[in-house]
Amino acid sequence: MPKWAVFRCPGTCSTVYRLPLSAAHTPHWSISVDWLGRPSCSPSINQKSACHAHFWIQSGTVQQCRDSRCATSPAR
Ligand SMILES: [Zn+2]
Structure with a gap:
């Protein structure tokens, strides 16, 4: 079970996120993987600090929230 999710911002700022997955952290995130991986x-x-990106990942695809300010494509 991985403890951290590390990935680069989907926007233009190239911030690297390190999200804790352990329930010992507040807040923490949960990652699920479907049968296609x-x-x-x-x-x-x-x-909220660097680039104001607001997004989530669904089935391997980055979904930008409407209020994201670090979008590379129009918010849906
Ligand atoms: Zn960004």
């Missing part, structure tokens, strides 16, 4: 995470990731 595509990860999903919850809750959404809201970067």
Whole structure:
């Protein structure tokens, strides 16, 4: 069981996120992987310090929230 999810911001700022997955951390995130190996995470990731990206990952695809300010594509 991995303890951290580490990935780069889907926006243009190239911030590297380190999200704790352990329930010992507050807050923490949960990652699930479907039978095709595509990860999903919850809750959404809201970067308030550097780039204001707000997104989540669903079936391996980054979904930008409407209020994200670090989007590379129009918010859906
Ligand atoms: Zn960003």
